[in-house]
Amino acid sequence: MFTSKDVARLAGVSQSTVSYVMTGKRPISEETRKRVQAAIDLLSYQPNAGAQALASSRTRVIGLVVPVGGDLGNTGVVPFLEAITQCAREADYDVLLVTADEGAAGLTRLDARSLCDAIVMMVIAANDERIPVIPSLRVPVVLIGVPDDPVGLHCVDIDFTQAGRLAVEELVGTGHRRIVVVGHPPHTIARGNSFVGQFQRGVDEAAATAGIRTGLVQLPESTPSGAREVVDKALSGTEPADGLIVPHTSAIPHVLGTLLQRGMVPGRDISVVGHCTDSAAEEMEPSVTNVSHAPREISRRAMRTLFALLDDEGGNPPPYGVELVPSRLTRRATTVTTLRP
Amino acid sequence: MFTSKDVARLAGVSQSTVSYVMTGKRPISEETRKRVQAAIDLLSYQPNAGAQALASSRTRVIGLVVPVGGDLGNTGVVPFLEAITQCAREADYDVLLVTADEGAAGLTRLDARSLCDAIVMMVIAANDERIPVIPSLRVPVVLIGVPDDPVGLHCVDIDFTQAGRLAVEELVGTGHRRIVVVGHPPHTIARGNSFVGQFQRGVDEAAATAGIRTGLVQLPESTPSGAREVVDKALSGTEPADGLIVPHTSAIPHVLGTLLQRGMVPGRDISVVGHCTDSAAEEMEPSVTNVSHAPREISRRAMRTLFALLDDEGGNPPPYGVELVPSRLTRRATTVTTLRP
DNA sequence: CGTCATCGTCGATGCGTATCGATTGAGCGT
DNA sequence: ACGCTCAATCGATACGCATCGACGATGACG
Structure with missing residues (x-):
C-alpha cells in the first residue's frame, strides 16, 4: 500500500x-x-486512517450506540441506521456500531480509546445507566430519545406528547367521543422508555380540553390474538369505542385485522389512528390514518446537531436542549369523517 | 487522557x-x-486505537457492508447485525458499518485506508459489481450470501436449495399433490439475489423425485391484497392447491390472513409451509410450519471463518468455498398431516 | 570463583500523517 | 543593486503505541 x-x-x-x-x-x-x-x-x-487519527486526533468516525434484542426488527432501528450512516458518509465520516448491551462501558471505551469523534446514542430507558457518564466524556454525544433528566444533554426525539394530542384532536374533531388507546405490550413498557408516558400525556391533555375521557387497554402482546383480546375489550361494555388510537406500530395491522374479522370496517364502522411512519401507514390495508413517525427526519436533525458540535471551534456550540420533532397527521382510509352528529 | x-x-x-x-x-x-x-x-x-493501529497495523475493526433501502426492515438485517456485532465484541473487535450504496468504492476505502482488518459483506446481487474487486483487497472478506461465481471467495449462506426441497418433501410426505409456491415480490426479484432461483431449484428437484409438478404464482407485492390475489390464483382452476409454500417471510402472515378470510383454515383445509425464522413462525397465528432461516447461526459461522482467516499465521488458512447451512423443518399448526389418502 | 544461559526490563526506533517554523525565490519599491 | 514582503515549499517533529536489540541481574554449573 x-x-x-x-x-x-x-x-x-x-x-x-x-x-x-x-x-x-x-x-x-x-x-x-x-x-x-x-x-x-x-x-x-x-x-492511512490510524496515522491520520494519531496525528490529528480526529478519527472521522461517529460512534453509534444502538439498542439490541427483542422486538428491534419491529421497532424499526433500520431506518435510523440508514439515515445516520448516510448523513455521516456525506460529511466523510464513518460509523462505528456499538450495541447497548455494552452499557456505559461502551461509551467510555469509544471515548478513552479515541475510537470516534462523537457519539449518537439511541436511548432505551428513561432512567438509563449510561446517561450519568456522558458529561465525563470528551466527545460530544447526541441522544435520539429523551431521558427523564435531559439537563446538559443534546436530545432529539419525536414530540410524542404532540403526537398523542394530534391523534385525539383528529378523532374529537370528526365527532368521536368514545376513544380508546391501545397501549404498548408489556415488553415495550418494561424497557422503561419515556415515550409511553409522553404519548399518553398528549392524549390526556387533548381529551381534557375536549371534555371527554379516554379509555386505555393494555396489549398483552403484539400478535393477532393479543389484538383480538384488546379490541374485544375496547368494543365491549355499555360504551363501545368509536375510535381507537394505536401508538404501537406493529400492533396496527393486527388491530385492523381483528376489526375486519369482527365485521367492522375501519373507516366506516369505527376509526383507527395509528402512530407509524407514513410509508407503513400507506402500505397497510386499509391505509391507516396516522400520526407520523419520521426516523429519517429525526436522524438528520440529530446529525445536524452533532456536526454543529464537531465543527464548533470553541466559538458557540449549540446549546443543550431537547429538540422535539412534531408529527403530522395524515387522514387516510381508517377514519370516519362523517360521524359528526 | x-x-x-x-x-x-x-x-x-x-x-x-x-x-x-x-x-x-x-x-x-x-x-x-x-x-x-x-x-x-x-x-x-x-x-489509543489510532496509535495501536499505526504501530501494529491491526485495527481490531471488522468492516460490515450491509444492504440498504427498500424492504430491509422486513428482510431482517437486524439479527445479522446483532449477531455479527456480538461475535466481534466477544473477540474484542469493533464493527464499522458501511452501506452497500457505496459500492465497490466502499470496499477499497476500507482496505486502502486501513480502516479494518477484515470485511463481512452481505451480498445483494448474484452478479455483484463488488465481487471482482475482492481479490485485490489485502484484507480477508467473508460473504453472507452466494454470488453466481463464488470461486476464490469465502461464502456462508442458507442452503436454499435444501430448504426448498425440505418444504416440498414435507408436503409430499403428508399426502399433498397440488403444491403451489408463492414467489417473491418483484421488488425482491429485481435485486437479482441468487436465492430465489436456488430455492426454486430445490422445490423442482423434490417435485421431480416425487413425480409431481408444482405451481408458481408471483406475488405482486407483499401486502394483504397482494396475497389475496395470489392465493385466489392458487386456489382457482380445476386443480386448486392443497399446499402452499411461501419463501418470502413477510408474505406469510398475509397469506394466512387471506386463507382465513376465505374460510379456509391453514392446517385443516390447506397446508402452508413458510421460510422464516423459528421465532417468527411461532409468533404467527396460526403458528406456521416452517423451514428455518437462522440469521444468527449464519452470522456466527461467517465470523468463525473470518477469525480463522485473521488468526491464520501464514499457516493454513481456511480454504475458499461455500458453506451452506441446512435448514430444519418444524411442523407446526399450518400443515395437514391427516391428508394421506 | 569464573562462565554462561535465562529472565526481566529498558531504550530506541518506526508506523504514516499533520503541523510548525524555517527557507527559498520571486516580485516590488527605492 | 539592495532590502523587504509575501507566497510556496521543505524539514523536522510529535502523535501513542509495538517491537527489536541490548543490557543487567540472577542463578546454575563446572
Missing part, C-alpha cells in the same frame, strides 16, 4: 506538501497541486 | 514494559505486572 511519502516522491515534492494538498490548510500553487493530484490518482493513494 | 507513558511513570517502569504487560508478548514478573496493572486501573488507561 502506498503512503504519502510515495506520492511525494512521485510528484517530486515533500511529504508535507502532499499533506497540504490533501487538507488544503496551506496555499499550494496550481501547478504543484496538479502534479500531486496526478500522483495521488495514479497510485490510488488513500491516507 | 492518559497514555501508556503515564502508566509507566506511575508504575515506575518503562513504556515498553507497559506495552508488554498489555499484550503479554514477553514475560513479565508477577510483581511488575501487578504494579503496572494497578496503574492501569487507577488511571482507567485504555490504549
Whole structure:
C-alpha cells in the first residue's frame, strides 16, 4: 500500500506538501497541486486512517450506540441506521456500531480509546445507566430519545406528547367521543422508555380540553390474538369505542385485522389512528390514518446537531436542549369523517 | 487522557514494559505486572486505537457492508447485525458499518485506508459489481450470501436449495399433490439475489423425485391484497392447491390472513409451509410450519471463518468455498398431516 | 570463583500523517 | 543593486503505541 511519502516522491515534492494538498490548510500553487493530484490518482493513494487519527486526533468516525434484542426488527432501528450512516458518509465520516448491551462501558471505551469523534446514542430507558457518564466524556454525544433528566444533554426525539394530542384532536374533531388507546405490550413498557408516558400525556391533555375521557387497554402482546383480546375489550361494555388510537406500530395491522374479522370496517364502522411512519401507514390495508413517525427526519436533525458540535471551534456550540420533532397527521382510509352528529 | 507513558511513570517502569504487560508478548514478573496493572486501573488507561493501529497495523475493526433501502426492515438485517456485532465484541473487535450504496468504492476505502482488518459483506446481487474487486483487497472478506461465481471467495449462506426441497418433501410426505409456491415480490426479484432461483431449484428437484409438478404464482407485492390475489390464483382452476409454500417471510402472515378470510383454515383445509425464522413462525397465528432461516447461526459461522482467516499465521488458512447451512423443518399448526389418502 | 544461559526490563526506533517554523525565490519599491 | 514582503515549499517533529536489540541481574554449573 502506498503512503504519502510515495506520492511525494512521485510528484517530486515533500511529504508535507502532499499533506497540504490533501487538507488544503496551506496555499499550494496550481501547478504543484496538479502534479500531486496526478500522483495521488495514479497510485490510488488513500491516507492511512490510524496515522491520520494519531496525528490529528480526529478519527472521522461517529460512534453509534444502538439498542439490541427483542422486538428491534419491529421497532424499526433500520431506518435510523440508514439515515445516520448516510448523513455521516456525506460529511466523510464513518460509523462505528456499538450495541447497548455494552452499557456505559461502551461509551467510555469509544471515548478513552479515541475510537470516534462523537457519539449518537439511541436511548432505551428513561432512567438509563449510561446517561450519568456522558458529561465525563470528551466527545460530544447526541441522544435520539429523551431521558427523564435531559439537563446538559443534546436530545432529539419525536414530540410524542404532540403526537398523542394530534391523534385525539383528529378523532374529537370528526365527532368521536368514545376513544380508546391501545397501549404498548408489556415488553415495550418494561424497557422503561419515556415515550409511553409522553404519548399518553398528549392524549390526556387533548381529551381534557375536549371534555371527554379516554379509555386505555393494555396489549398483552403484539400478535393477532393479543389484538383480538384488546379490541374485544375496547368494543365491549355499555360504551363501545368509536375510535381507537394505536401508538404501537406493529400492533396496527393486527388491530385492523381483528376489526375486519369482527365485521367492522375501519373507516366506516369505527376509526383507527395509528402512530407509524407514513410509508407503513400507506402500505397497510386499509391505509391507516396516522400520526407520523419520521426516523429519517429525526436522524438528520440529530446529525445536524452533532456536526454543529464537531465543527464548533470553541466559538458557540449549540446549546443543550431537547429538540422535539412534531408529527403530522395524515387522514387516510381508517377514519370516519362523517360521524359528526 | 492518559497514555501508556503515564502508566509507566506511575508504575515506575518503562513504556515498553507497559506495552508488554498489555499484550503479554514477553514475560513479565508477577510483581511488575501487578504494579503496572494497578496503574492501569487507577488511571482507567485504555490504549489509543489510532496509535495501536499505526504501530501494529491491526485495527481490531471488522468492516460490515450491509444492504440498504427498500424492504430491509422486513428482510431482517437486524439479527445479522446483532449477531455479527456480538461475535466481534466477544473477540474484542469493533464493527464499522458501511452501506452497500457505496459500492465497490466502499470496499477499497476500507482496505486502502486501513480502516479494518477484515470485511463481512452481505451480498445483494448474484452478479455483484463488488465481487471482482475482492481479490485485490489485502484484507480477508467473508460473504453472507452466494454470488453466481463464488470461486476464490469465502461464502456462508442458507442452503436454499435444501430448504426448498425440505418444504416440498414435507408436503409430499403428508399426502399433498397440488403444491403451489408463492414467489417473491418483484421488488425482491429485481435485486437479482441468487436465492430465489436456488430455492426454486430445490422445490423442482423434490417435485421431480416425487413425480409431481408444482405451481408458481408471483406475488405482486407483499401486502394483504397482494396475497389475496395470489392465493385466489392458487386456489382457482380445476386443480386448486392443497399446499402452499411461501419463501418470502413477510408474505406469510398475509397469506394466512387471506386463507382465513376465505374460510379456509391453514392446517385443516390447506397446508402452508413458510421460510422464516423459528421465532417468527411461532409468533404467527396460526403458528406456521416452517423451514428455518437462522440469521444468527449464519452470522456466527461467517465470523468463525473470518477469525480463522485473521488468526491464520501464514499457516493454513481456511480454504475458499461455500458453506451452506441446512435448514430444519418444524411442523407446526399450518400443515395437514391427516391428508394421506 | 569464573562462565554462561535465562529472565526481566529498558531504550530506541518506526508506523504514516499533520503541523510548525524555517527557507527559498520571486516580485516590488527605492 | 539592495532590502523587504509575501507566497510556496521543505524539514523536522510529535502523535501513542509495538517491537527489536541490548543490557543487567540472577542463578546454575563446572
